[in-house]
Amino acid sequence: ATAIHRADYTAPAYWIDTVELVFDLDPAKTRVLNKMRLRRNGDVAPQALRLDGEELNLARVLVNGQGTSFKMDGNQLVLENLPEGPDAFDLEIFTTCNPAKNTKLMGLYVSNDSFFTQCEAEGFRRITYFLDRPDVMASYTVTLRADKAKYPVLLSNGNLVEEGELEDGRHFAKWVDPHKKPCYLFALVAGQLVAREQRIRSRAGKDHLLQVFVRPGDLDKTEHAMNSLMASVAWDEARFGLPLDLERFMIVATSDFNMGAMENKGLNIFNTKYVLANQATATDADFSNIESVVGHEYFHNWTGNRVTCQDWFQLSLKEGLTVFRDQEFSQDLAGSPSARAVKRIEDVRVLRTAQFPEDAGPMAHPVRPDSYIEINNFYTVTIYEKGAEVVRMMQTLVGRDGFAQGMKLYFERHDGQAVTCDDFAQAIADANPQSDLARLLPQFKRWYSQAGTPRLHASGQYDAAARTYTLSLTQSCAPTPGQALKDPFVIPVNLGLLDAQGQALPLQLAHWAQAETGTRTFVLTEASETLTFVNVDSAPVPSILRDFSAPVVLDYAYTDTELLTLLAHDSDPFNRWEAGQRLALARALKAIQGDSDLAQTPVLDDAYLDAMRQVLADPTLDAAFKELVLTLPSETYLAEQLDVVDPQRIHAVREAMREQLATALQTQWQQAWEDNRDTGGYRPDPVSSGRRALAGLALTQLCVAARRSGDTVWPGKAFQRFKDAANMTDRFNALSALVISGHELAAPALSRFHALFKNEALVIDKWFSLQAGAPDHGGHVLPAVRQLMTHPDFNLRNPNRARSVIFSYCSANPGAFHRSDAAGYVFWADRVIELDAINPQVAARLARALDRWKKLAEPYRSAAREAIARVAAKADLSNDVREVVTRALA
């Protein structure tokens, strides 16, 4: 496998204007007739046509209806004797493939007796020979033929123009997509499906048909997805003036899917996990994820499909922007400032627990990478979530209206094109010529080219006599693979100052005519800068990086007193939450780095516990916010703060903190439970789901406290709640409380849960995941995981199921995975190898579980390296896994 470099990009030697595809669908042998109209790209020197293909059986190639000579070069079909000159010519290729044997779930595959496709990034070449690159955009006409009884529904992109009967019980459907598209947006679906339908009229007065297709029996779980789709259509028109450009927009759910969902033009294909929900089977988190993923895929229709990527190095052009859009969508739907802040905190938590480690590890890469071996490995939190932060910073620098203007210019310039991240940034800047973004654009774009999480070091100096406050800001960024030195970034720093009582202080720089109140954005561009504020009446507490205005680590030596002030009074909810996290973090790190006996020396002091008591009892705070503040930093986040990681010590300290918080705040937890246990008729809105989240945390804490005291009342109540709950959120939270607290009632509850939901695959995923992710008590989790893998419901070939057991253990349960006997790593290596033979994309994700092995303390470090080396020593690894383990060992 060789690396592909961004610098090597050249335009395609041929354009494909039209594609006519005819499929004879059969699980074991599907026949594909591909008739294309091509022409030479006059801008490129004449050369052979090289078409990509993978695992195809080639039967025939015709040029302008005549047989022609061709040769194979690896996976490419090479045609050298094509008509010369600028005229278009026809190329007809006839191939067959075997969808039933396609366990990679890329290209055309069978799931539950239906056909689905996944073509992003390079799956179309598994369907037919093609110029499988996003800058080749063509018009598609697709005819599907299949047995009518087995495959009554036949779908592809665009509009249905014809359908009818064929002989032998077969039928056909013909679809025409009115928009040109790159082949990664091609899709087809065939099977026994039913649809929820909704007709809508847009603001512009156009009528559209929306459909959500699922297997018969799942129709009662499609209402939320449809509502989310309607909300998405309305939002994109209202916020960005972007209408739905198709008469018909379809979503189809499949239970076998590598990713979350896919934005194929007019025919989105979704993992069932992000479509199916009703209150009996889905949690509030599921409802919220469905809303954002439906939004995300829908928003791609403009940011991704109408304007697509020139090459896959530009992936964040569509993904960072579309994540930003789905985040804004969810925030706008959430409504209240508090609910918006909750969403922001959740998003930042993902960034910090997943992207920051990626940026500090062996797979670190810029938002726009310079090279890759396997593009599937670059669908990362850096491309998606950090990419979204980069777009968010642009909006901060040009303002919300300025950003909307920038988007408008972007579409005016580039609609129908395949473009680059530069083109996007240029459009936003050009629409805002007076902005800091326009002034600083080349430097700002370092966010696209430099990997690594910058550190922002801040320190403050108050001069009482001069009534000045000097804030020094210094930035740095650690080396990442291939990038030893970094130039300074453009960092928008949202700032406010508080006095010791928590009142906002006016902000006034020396050269300002007057003071400002509230939050101001200061744009840091140098390695070091100082801000001197004048007319400052008392020593301020700085509230830095409000709303997390840049994806950086902020170092500021806050005192406890300052943090308590921010926690109690900051007008910025994000920094209130952050202050609480910093208080917990400082205590956790001290205990982790010390060697105290945790049974003797409490990790948490009264100052912290009192502050948390006050938060819990504060009637002005929303339950959702309280739940976030009262949730301790994760083990993964704690590990990232340390140079040398002892996962067992981290786990022990965090568990001790949890127990202490549970015991010391029992009265308040009981009150929180009583106040929030009944949220009335189920609605997945932010207020009531916040209340359920807080009630769930309270119940867990009360069961944890009971474990300590031996009390049986709260576990009994949790069991009762588990049995009586009127919705999955409450039921699952009660079950989790028993599992997390390690109570003996967990076992009967788990078996009852399985019996209740044995026919609901997504609920059974939760059942597996909860057990594989449970806090380890004396090493019990790994044997339990091995046992789960022998359960009749376990199936390694189904990505959701594999993730629910193996990933929940290896990637999401550090305290159970990092065992001093190395058995967790042995298990990991075996599963990576086993999965790689089935589905390399999923295997490579699992391979990333040991990304941060170099930080581990002994004996974990050596054992982890040995496990990675064992995987790397395997001769026939996929490119996907090979790239991950090679980089890990480098």
Ligand code: DPP
């Ligand atoms: N493009 C898909 C998404 O992020 C993933 N392949 O929506």
Ligand code: ZN
């Ligand atoms: Zn996307």
